[in-house]
Amino acid sequence: MSFPWAKHYEPKSGFTKWIDERLPLPRLVYGAVGAGYPVPRNLNYFWNFGVLAGAALAIQIVTGIVLAMHYAANGGVAFDSVEHIMRDVNGGWFLRYAHANGASMFFVVVYIHIFRGLFYGSYKAPREMIWLLGVTIFLLMMATAFMGYVLPWGQMSFWGAQVITGFFSAIPVVGDTIRIWLLGGYAPDDAALNRFFSLHYLLPFVIAGVIILHIWALHIPGSNNPTGVDVKGEQDTVPFHPYYTAKDGFGLGVFLLIFASLLFFAPNSLGHPDNYIPANALQTPAHIVPEWYFWPFYAILRSFTADFLFIPAKLLGVLAMFGSILLLFFLPWLDSSPVRSSNYRPLYRIFFWVLVLDVLVLGWVGGSEISPFKVALGQITAAYYFAHFLIILPIVSRAERPRPLPNSITEAVLAKKGGTSPAHTALSGSPVPAE
Structure with missing residues (x-):
């Protein structure tokens, strides 16, 4: 979308004019996040979370680069190298905890960002590409986080890699080959550590590249807003700077305060104590569980306990787990309502909050030890998750009467x-x- 009333960049000095003619980076920044980018005047604090996600990624990249200077991707010394970082490297404990808790904060911000998009219909036309790129970023984040979880080479790292990669073997014909290719052998060892370390180092830069595309796609139709109504004229917008740079700055300050509180006062609260035990292939932990941000998908994976016709339960679980994420790619076409914001969709808003509760219950089930009650609850909530997108949402989008x-x-x-x-x-x- 073009904004005829947008301010255009004008160099203020001979030097900036010289730079602008040869490398128009100031013009690009001015038009992307400056006064040259008009945004809807009614954006609330839920629109801060895109900037917060970028800040979280920057923290992960900076701390990850420094940690990589001291880490050894070798099964014999990987655990000791992490302890070396914690005990002997100047500020190493801070970097390690900042990186580990930064991953959790990154996922918190992204989950809120996703549910904000669901609530306000930010996936609807003409912003489908923004949503598709966002889901791609989420998938890359999950892959990066899984590989990073393996690197400390504690008990949960080793057995998490063993269990999660083992699910690929459920794929008919090629499953075992894929698993061996992923691990570089028949079990997690030096080859797996080297592969996961290389990819864990590389993928954040891929994520940064996709984020650039995400922002580029955002600037074509412009930002959505809480009403979901398109911008009608200059009176509907304000320049991004200084109005939203100030608002984002405040949000970033709150984010950093929460992050610092977690980092300095409860740095191990989101981790698993078994990961402070060196990896032992001969001793299986009592309860193997991934990081908390994977729990809803892990619950879906565990919900399949019986074969269906000729399809093994293990394969059904793997397909459902990946399908629960891939389903988000089709959301712009599953919801056919012409109204974007659930502020004007009372029936959809009810089902949205039911979905939020459903995902929270899935997370609790995924992080808990298996019991008959939790298995049954996981099956019910997993079924509802798919029913929400495949059945309820298409029906609601056609049957409800939105508010004016x-x-x-x-x-x-x-x-x-x-x-x-x-x-x-x-x-x-x-x-x-x-x-």
């Missing part, structure tokens, strides 16, 4: 603030309080 939309973003803002509605002013010729 405001004529413009400005009208919605003034109505919320108890001001004057431009629509009423135009009709009556005099200011009338908005309804």
Whole structure:
């Protein structure tokens, strides 16, 4: 979307003009995150989480590069090299804890970012490509996090790699070959560590590249907003800088305070104590569990306990786990409602909160030890997860009656603030309080 009222970059000095003519980087920044990028005037704090995700990625890349200087991807010394970082490297404990807890904070921010998109319909036309690139980033994050979880080479690292890669063997014909190819052998060892370390180092830069595409795609139609109404004119927007740079700065400050509190006062609260035990291929942990941000998908994986026809339960679980993520790619076409924001979709809003509760229950089940009750609860919640996207959402998008939309973003803002509605002013010729 082009904004005719957007301010254009004008160099202020001879030097900036010289730079602009040869490398228009200042112009690019000005148009991407400066006063040259108009955004809807009614964005709330849920729109901070894109910037927070970028900050979390930057933390991961910087700390990861320094940690890589001291880490040894060898089964015999990997665990000891992590302990060396913690005990002997100057500031090593800080870097290691910042990297480990930074991954958790990254996923917290991204999960909120995803559910914000679901609530406000940010996946709908013309923003489908933004959503598809976002889901791609999420998949890359999951792959990066899994490989990073293996690197400390503790008990949970080793057995997590053993169990998760073992699920690939459920794929008919080629499954065992894929698993051997992933591990570089028949069990997690030096080859697996080297492969996972290389990919764990590389993928954050791939994620950064996809984020650039994500932002580029965002700047074509412009940002969505809480009303879901398209921008009608200059009165509906404000420049990104200084209005939203200030708002993002405040959000970043809150994020860093929470991150610092976790880092300094509870650095091991989100980890597993078994990972402080060196990997032992002859001693299986009592309860093998991935990191917390994988728990909902792990619960879906474990929900299949019986074969169906000729399909083994193990294969069904693997297909369901990957399918639960790949399903998000089709969301723009599963929800056919012309209204974006659930602020104006009362029936959809109810099912949205049911989905949030369902995912939280899946997470609790995935992180808990197996019992008959939890298996049954996981099966019910996993079934609902798929039913929400494949059955409930298409029906609701056709059957519900949305509330009337405001004529413009400005009208919605003034109505919320108890001001004057431009629509009423135009009709009556005099200011009338908005309804």
